[in-house]
Amino acid sequence: LVCYFLASAGRGVSREELMEKVWGYDYYGDLRAVDVAMRRLREKLEADPANPQYFMTKRGAGYYLQK
Numbered sequence: 001l002v003c004y005f006l007a008s009a010g011r012g013v014s015r016e017e018l019m020e021k022v023w024g025y026d027y028y029g030d031l032r033a034v035d036v037a038m039r040r041l042r043e044k045l046e047a048d049p050a051n052p053q054y055f056m057t058k059r060g061a062g063y064y065l066q067k
Contacts, residue, residue, distance in 0.1 A: 001041060005055065006063040014062040038063060 004022050013021075015031040026059070038057075040050040056066050 001037060002045075005063075009065045010059045012061045012064045016060070034063075040053045 001018070001022050004018065004051070015034040018034050019031065038055060039049070042052050042055055046052045046054060054066050056064050058064055
């Protein structure tokens with residue numbers, strides 16, 4: 001997940017794109033699994049996960065890595 005964000009730094013990536021590129025398949029179930037993975041990633045890497053500085057949410061689009 002981190003590697004994909006580094007390769008896509010500054011560009012927004014959708015939940016669907018993350019599911020396909022990171023987990024390697026089209027996922028037809030609940031995309032909230034991506035949200036859970038992002039929350040866990042922020043808990044590990046952000047100083048304040050509630051106010052992230054690096055792994056940002058772009059409303060209606062997905063996520064992006066702040067440059």
